[in-house]
Amino acid sequence: MLLSIKNLHASVQGKEILNGVNLEVNRGEVHAIMGPNGTGKSTLASVIAGREVFEMTSGEILYKGKNLQKLSVEERAREGIFLGFQYPVEIPGVSITNFMRTAVNEIRKYKGLDALSASEFIKMMEEKKKLVEITSNLTNRSVNEGFSGGEKKKNEIFQMAMLEPMLAILDETDSGLDIDALRIVANGVNKLRRPDNAFVVITHYQRLLDYIIPDYVHVLFEGKIVKSGGKELALELEERGYDWIKKEQVE
Amino acid sequence: MESDSNKIIGEFTQGDYKYGFVTDIDTEFAPRGLTEDTIRFISAKKQEPEFLLEFRLKAFRHWLTMTQPKWAHLHIDPINFQDIIYYAAPKKKHQLENLDQVDPDLLATFNKLGISLEEQKKLSGVAVDAVIDSVSVKTTFTETLSKYGIIFCSFSEAVLKHPNLVKQYMGSVVPYTDNFFASLNSAVFSDGSFCYIPKGVRCPVELSTYFRINAANTGQFERTLIVAEEGSYVSYMEGCTAPQRDENQLHAAIVEIVAMKDAEVKYSTVQNWYPGDKNGKGGIYNFVTKRGICKGSNAKISWTQVETGSAITWKYPSCILLGDNSVGEFYSVAVTNNHQQADTGTKMQHLGKNTRSTIISKGISAGKGNNSYRGLVRITKNAVNSRNYSQCDSLLLGSQCGAHTFPYIQVENKSSIVEHEATTSKISEDQLFYCQQRGIDMESAIGLIVNGYAKEVLKQLPMEFAVEAQKLLSISLEGSVG
Ligand SMILES: Nc1ncnc2c1ncn2[C@@H]1O[C@H](COP(=O)(O)OP(=O)(O)OP(=O)(O)O)[C@@H](O)[C@H]1O
Ligand SMILES: [Mg+2]
Numbered sequence: 001m002l003l004s005i006k007n008l009h010a011s012v013q014g015k016e017i018l019n020g021v022n023l024e025v026n027r028g029e030v031h032a033i034m035g036p037n038g039t040g041k042s043t044l045a046s047v048i049a050g051r052e053v054f055e056m057t058s059g060e061i062l063y064k065g066k067n068l069q070k071l072s073v074e075e076r077a078r079e080g081i082f083l084g085f086q087y088p089v090e091i092p093g094v095s096i097t098n099f100m101r102t103a104v105n106e107i108r109k110y111k112g113l114d115a116l117s118a119s120e121f122i123k124m125m126e127e128k129k130k131l132v133e134i135t136s137n138l139t140n141r142s143v144n145e146g147f148s149g150g151e152k153k154k155n156e157i158f159q160m161a162m163l164e165p166m167l168a169i170l171d172e173t174d175s176g177l178d179i180d181a182l183r184i185v186a187n188g189v190n191k192l193r194r195p196d197n198a199f200v201v202i203t204h205y206q207r208l209l210d211y212i213i214p215d216y217v218h219v220l221f222e223g224k225i226v227k228s229g230g231k232e233l234a235l236e237l238e239e240r241g242y243d244w245i246k247k248e249q250v251e
Numbered sequence: 252m253e254s255d256s257n258k259i260i261g262e263f264t265q266g267d268y269k270y271g272f273v274t275d276i277d278t279e280f281a282p283r284g285l286t287e288d289t290i291r292f293i294s295a296k297k298q299e300p301e302f303l304l305e306f307r308l309k310a311f312r313h314w315l316t317m318t319q320p321k322w323a324h325l326h327i328d329p330i331n332f333q334d335i336i337y338y339a340a341p342k343k344k345h346q347l348e349n350l351d352q353v354d355p356d357l358l359a360t361f362n363k364l365g366i367s368l369e370e371q372k373k374l375s376g377v378a379v380d381a382v383i384d385s386v387s388v389k390t391t392f393t394e395t396l397s398k399y400g401i402i403f404c405s406f407s408e409a410v411l412k413h414p415n416l417v418k419q420y421m422g423s424v425v426p427y428t429d430n431f432f433a434s435l436n437s438a439v440f441s442d443g444s445f446c447y448i449p450k451g452v453r454c455p456v457e458l459s460t461y462f463r464i465n466a467a468n469t470g471q472f473e474r475t476l477i478v479a480e481e482g483s484y485v486s487y488m489e490g491c492t493a494p495q496r497d498e499n500q501l502h503a504a505i506v507e508i509v510a511m512k513d514a515e516v517k518y519s520t521v522q523n524w525y526p527g528d529k530n531g532k533g534g535i536y537n538f539v540t541k542r543g544i545c546k547g548s549n550a551k552i553s554w555t556q557v558e559t560g561s562a563i564t565w566k567y568p569s570c571i572l573l574g575d576n577s578v579g580e581f582y583s584v585a586v587t588n589n590h591q592q593a594d595t596g597t598k599m600q601h602l603g604k605n606t607r608s609t610i611i612s613k614g615i616s617a618g619k620g621n622n623s624y625r626g627l628v629r630i631t632k633n634a635v636n637s638r639n640y641s642q643c644d645s646l647l648l649g650s651q652c653g654a655h656t657f658p659y660i661q662v663e664n665k666s667s668i669v670e671h672e673a674t675t676s677k678i679s680e681d682q683l684f685y686c687q688q689r690g691i692d693m694e695s696a697i698g699l700i701v702n703g704y705a706k707e708v709l710k711q712l713p714m715e716f717a718v719e720a721q722k723l724l725s726i727s728l729e730g731s732v733g
Binding site for chain 1 (some may be wrong): 679680681682684685686687688689690691692693695699700702703704705706707
């Protein structure tokens with residue numbers, strides 16, 4: 001098992017957001033997480049990534065059998081956890097090339113590998129750009145600065161391709177994408193799928209799941225996973241909305 | 252959350268000065284204190300011509316009538332000017348011909364700093380005039396340069412070999428009456444660099460001087476003069492590091508630049524003197540007067556500075572735009588960490604028609620550091636159709652540091668345009684988390700973000716200098732993380 005979350009409770013500024021999340025992700029699987037706005041999807045992603053503002057109050061997260069709580073944000077990243085941000089952050093003056101070169105080499109150092117030379121790195125970058133169909137001028141620009149919404153999301157996929165994570169959590173990477181970009185992003189994910197890695201895709205739209213076929217679909221509601229199923233659950237949600245789930249909860 | 256990230260940034264920014272070491276070089280001192288006799292001693296030691304002794308004495312007598320200025324945003328302990336040694340020179344046995352003859356301790360010092368003269372010569376084509384404790388120890392490339400008619404030597408040498416040029420230009424941009432520290436420098440300056448580019452010559456290499464303060468309790472009074480004749484070009488680099496010291500060391504330098512018609516001078520500085528320890532003890536007092544004049548039309552002077560060191564920095568590299576269509580530029584990154592204080596900026600005096608100036612200032616404050624930008628843009632009545640663009644940004648790391656911006660703007664005609672923009676920002680928790688999520692630790696993340704912030708200025712530096720400056724920026728904010 002790659003990721004195992006048991007009875008996870010987490011709060012921010014004293015307010016409990018997650019109250020008892022259970023989730024198991026095996027290598028080779030794609031999981032989709034859906035649910036109404038503000039129910040804690042991004043919070044769950046942040047807690048897995050180790051963001052400090054979110055306090056884990058109880059429960060446990062095991063990743064590759066190890067207790068994640070002991071690891072810092074960057075150690076988790078170096079162990080192969082990647083978060084595609086719902087709102088990617090701008091870093092003025094830092095080119096994507098420089099940013100990625102720093103990241104790739106820090107991860108290599110952690111793994112005991114030599115840093116890539118400039119030419120090796122450029123070669124790798126060209127390959128990955130092709131893979132995710134990204135235009136070349138984007139990588140010369142500062143990280144996310146002045147990017148359109150869609151460009152930011154494509155850039156997240158490009159970074160994922162560069163870092164080759166074991167567990168990729170994509171938080172609404174499909175939001176704000178036009179149809180072509182959606183296909184590009186989905187293809188990127190599909191090309192990066194391997195038997196030993198896994199994806200957790202947070203989305204509001206069943207449409208994405210036409211391209212990235214999930215093994216499981218979960219509904220996160222008020223800080224808990226209240227329903228899990230196969231791909232057909234997404235279709236049902238698309239059709240019926242969340243009201244019936246809310247009702248089921250009350251009953 | 253707020254206090255938490257402050258704590259982290261606080262821990263992070265408390266890095267100790269990496270270049271703190273002292274080499275033991277045989278030094279010859281002037282008697283402690285300052286009287287006319289001290290000045291005669293210095294002048295005699297240097298076998299100076301009469302005009303220079305006169306200049307020094309006039310400056311000294313004027314200085315006696317002045318009092319040390321008080322600045323609103325700098326806290327300076329009183330300086331006892333009688334407790335300073337005004338002259339220290341490595342004992343010269345004979346003239347040095349190659350690096351083998353240089354004091355091995357000195358070479359080791361350069362090596363620790365990653366500045367090997369030999370390497371500099373071979374790899375980057377840089378002519379290095381190394382100044383240690385006021386007297387030039389070694390000048391390289393002089394011969395190559397002399398083929399072009401370029402003079403690049405120590406100030407003392409220029410005084411002896413080119414007295415007429417020195418007499419003509421010394422004090423013409425910064426008069427000995429200019430300010431308290433300029434007067435002091437004019438009275439007691441020990442050495443420095445002199446650079447003369449003849450008409451129509453493009454200097455083929457970057458000229459570079461590494462200054463270094465080395466003897467305990469020795470005030471350092473450098474004087475640099477650069478003259479660029481009509482249609483010439485030169486790029487000049489100045490870089491400094493200093494060994495760790497307990498007592499405050501005073502540094503009051505003067506740099507004068509004269510650019511004739513169609514000439515261009517680029518002056519770049521990376522300043523990394525000992526900033527004092529975490530509690531603000533020790534550190535260099537850096538009071539510098541830097542000024543250039545665009546004397547002819549279409550002349551251009553460009554100042555670029557990366558200031559990471561010193562306990563107190565007070566400097567305003569300035570341009571007098573006298574020639575029509577002349578251009579002045581000022582690009583600055585100033586870092587203050589722990590108890591460092593910096594009050595820096597520029598003055599752009601537009602006197603000629605169609606003159607243009609650009610000011611890009613990036614302040615970075617961390618710890619309890621205080622960073623002020625003070626700039627004057629003055630466009631006189633005759634300077635019609637002139638333009639200035641100023642951008643002053645401040646970046647704060649943590650909540651105990653300060654940033655202040657004091658732009659003074661005087662426009663005396665209607666056809667000129669002055670634009671001023673100012674921003675203050677912080678490194679956000681979002682940005683740090685984003686970097687860390689990509690596997691980059693906090694220390695590298697801050698280095699990355701700060702260098703990105705300063706990019707507009709760093710890209711003005713000559714290539715090899717830019718790399719050094721980037722490292723310095725990261726080092727100066729480095730510390731022990733968790
Ligand atoms: N830093 C924070 N401080 C205070 N409240 C927060 C913070 N971050 C999240 N919250 C709150 O936690 C709740 C869950 O937010 P979260 O972003 O996890 O929702 P989401 O399921 O991702 O929603 P969406 O579908 O809109 O992206 C919301 O009520 C939100 O306002
Ligand atoms: Mg969200």
